[in-house]
Amino acid sequence: MQIIVCENYEELSRKGAELIAAEVKSNPAAVLGLATGNTPIGIYRYLVESYNKGELDFSNVKTYNLDEYLPIDPTDENSYCAFMHYHLWDKVNLKAENCHIPAGNVGMEKAAAECAAYDKQIEAAGGIDLQLLGIGRNGHIGFNEPGDHLLAGTHAVELTESTMAANGPLFENPADMPRHALTMGMGAIFAAKKVLLVANGKNKHDAVMGLLADEITTALPASLLKLHQNLILLCDKEAYNG
Numbered sequence: 140m141q142i143i144v145c146e147n148y149e150e151l152s153r154k155g156a157e158l159i160a161a162e163v164k165s166n167p168a169a170v171l172g173l174a175t176g177n178t179p180i181g182i183y184r185y186l187v188e189s190y191n192k193g194e195l196d197f198s199n200v201k202t203y204n205l206d207e208y209l210p211i212d213p214t215d216e217n218s219y220c221a222f223m224h225y226h227l228w229d230k231v232n233l234k235a236e237n238c239h240i241p242a243g244n245v246g247m248e249k250a251a252a253e254c255a256a257y258d259k260q261i262e263a264a265g266g267i268d269l270q271l272l273g274i275g276r277n278g279h280i281g282f283n284e285p286g287d288h289l290l291a292g293t294h295a296v297e298l299t300e301s302t303m304a305a306n307g308p309l310f311e312n313p314a315d316m317p318r319h320a321l322t323m324g325m326g327a328i329f330a331a332k333k334v335l336l337v338a339n340g341k342n343k344h345d346a347v348m349g350l351l352a353d354e355i356t357t358a359l360p361a362s363l364l365k366l367h368q369n370l371i372l373l374c375d376k377e378a379y380n381g
């Protein structure tokens with residue numbers, strides 16, 4: 140594991156964007172696994188800035204997002220789909236047909252078929268070259284929540300109270316937050332050629348320590364990433380030192 144500790148969120152965001160930009164420059168048809176949430180917002184801002192300076196071309200890049208709430212309409216402003224349109228997809232020259240996210244509006248009964256189709260699409264694209272990950276306070280990656288087992292494929296999950304508490308305030312009415320999500324499983328994440336896990340702030344310190352500790356446990360899904368051959372942990376001083 141390569142560990143990069145940054146002074147602050149700005150430096151972390153710039154560094155994260157540089158790593159993704161390097162991937163896209165070395166492979167203009169790169170397949171990127173993307174994350175939503177607060178952590179990657181700065182990274183997307185710097186990527187858009189580079190694109191606007193003419194330094195980056197996304198015309199052949201494909202993106203696959205980790206997760207989406209269930210049920211939610213893609214046009215709902217709280218959807219991860221809307222988040223991606225706002226922070227990245229609509230601001231660079233990614234082709235619409237190359238931007239992918241699990242469909243949160245399929246309904247519970249069609250969720251399994253949507254998940255299987257999503258995994259097939261990722262496989263058909265040749266797998267993920269670089270997977271960007273945030274980390275939950277409880278150590279979740281994607282919405283692979285702590286438990287006594289984890290799943291390999293994309294699947295529907297019931298969100299934990301910790302995740303509900305962390306994300307609920309982002310909804311105008313926290314009670315409107317869906318209690319379920321569709322998430323890539325550990326399989327596609329582990330099959331990624333490179334994983335870039337980003338964490339900032341004191342409230343991620345315990346989760347980061349869990350990743351760095353020797354133990355590997357499904358009670359802290361991120362701890363499994365220690366087994367990945369090409370993991371970069373990019374964090375700020377607060378997440379690293381507490």
Ligand code: F6R
Pocket residue numbers: 173174175176177178179205206272273274275276279280281282
């Ligand atoms: C989002 C995702 C989640 C977040 C995690 C951290 O696509 O998969 O695992 O990365 O919940 O969220 P923030 O960055 O808001 O602290």
